[in-house]
Amino acid sequence: MAAPPDNDVLWARALHVDLNGSPALAGVSLGVREAEILAVAGPRGCGKTTLLRCLSGRLVPQEGEVWFNSSPVHTMGPLLRERLRRDRFAWIGPEPRLVPELRAWENAALPLMLRGTTHRAAKAAALEWLERLDVGGTARKRPHALTRTEQQRVAIARALTAQPAVLFADEPTAPLHRADRTHALRTLTTAARSHGITVVLATHDEETAEAADRLLLLEDGRRLSAVERPEPEAEGRAACSLSV
Numbered sequence: 001m002a003a004p005p006d007n008d009v010l011w012a013r014a015l016h017v018d019l020n021g022s023p024a025l026a027g028v029s030l031g032v033r034e035a036e037i038l039a040v041a042g043p044r045g046c047g048k049t050t051l052l053r054c055l056s057g058r059l060v061p062q063e064g065e066v067w068f069n070s071s072p073v074h075t076m077g078p079l080l081r082e083r084l085r086r087d088r089f090a091w092i093g094p095e096p097r098l099v100p101e102l103r104a105w106e107n108a109a110l111p112l113m114l115r116g117t118t119h120r121a122a123k124a125a126a127l128e129w130l131e132r133l134d135v136g137g138t139a140r141k142r143p144h145a146l147t148r149t150e151q152q153r154v155a156i157a158r159a160l161t162a163q164p165a166v167l168f169a170d171e172p173t174a175p176l177h178r179a180d181r182t183h184a185l186r187t188l189t190t191a192a193r194s195h196g197i198t199v200v201l202a203t204h205d206e207e208t209a210e211a212a213d214r215l216l217l218l219e220d221g222r223r224l225s226a227v228e229r230p231e232p233e234a235e236g237r238a239a240c241s242l243s244v
């Protein structure tokens with residue numbers, strides 16, 4: 001069991017996953033570089049969610065290896081994987097999944113509080129990210145009083161507040177309207193670039209995939225190819241360090 005290359009923050013080899021007897025992943029290997037935004041794209045049912053679940057330690061593959069830096073995720077027990085997910089990873093899914101009893105700012109602050117950050121610092125960070133995602137005005141409301149778009153923005157703020165090493169985003173803009181999608185995606189990628197957060201972004205939407213540095217295509221649980229994208233324009237990079 002050899003450790004992955006040094007410049008890959010995440011690395012997977014020959015992942016095989018069968019779900020209820022049918023292959024969801026059939027031998028996928030990949031490396032994700034530090035601070036890279038990698039889009040995993042492909043048609044519905046091609047295995048994008050399953051791949052993200054394996055890489056993030058939510059699902060242990062039946063065969064294959066997953067490494068985070070020099071740690072083998074595939075051999076970790078449930079407690080270690082849980083701690084890794086809490087301390088180093090964040091997840092945004094297509095559904096907001098907020099805690100209904102908590103206010104928006106408390107939802108956004110939750111990952112930091114679970115890590116032991118002080119109440120005051122966690123609240124300050126949460127309020128800052130809610131503002132950046134244009135939902136600062138909802139901070140004291142509970143999820144039932146928010147629109148679905150606002151809920152998803154709070155979920156994105158929750159992921160960014162945690163300042164994870166790796167952010168897994170599974171169709172993160174799916175519940176948003178088209179105009180909202182562009183803004184939320186830009187905030188997410190800008191924040192990732194300026195904070196050195198590695199992002200693995202699953203999407204079946206071409207426009208969303210264009211926000212990434214590299215594109216990995218899946219079909220029927222197999223990897224088709226990886227495509228490097230040109231460097232984002234200088235204006236985009238400059239905006240990253242200024243605005244977030």
Ligand SMILES: Nc1ncnc2c1ncn2[C@@H]1O[C@H](COP(=O)(O)OP(=O)(O)OP(=O)(O)O)[C@@H](O)[C@H]1O
Pocket residue numbers: 019020023024042043044045046047048049050051204
């Ligand atoms: N819980 C499950 N039980 C059985 N089969 C499943 C389960 N979850 C997913 N699958 C199947 O595994 C394959 C891969 O699913 P997966 O959700 O990873 O694909 P996806 O590319 O993320 O799809 P989508 O874009 O629709 O979310 C599909 O054929 C799917 O039907």
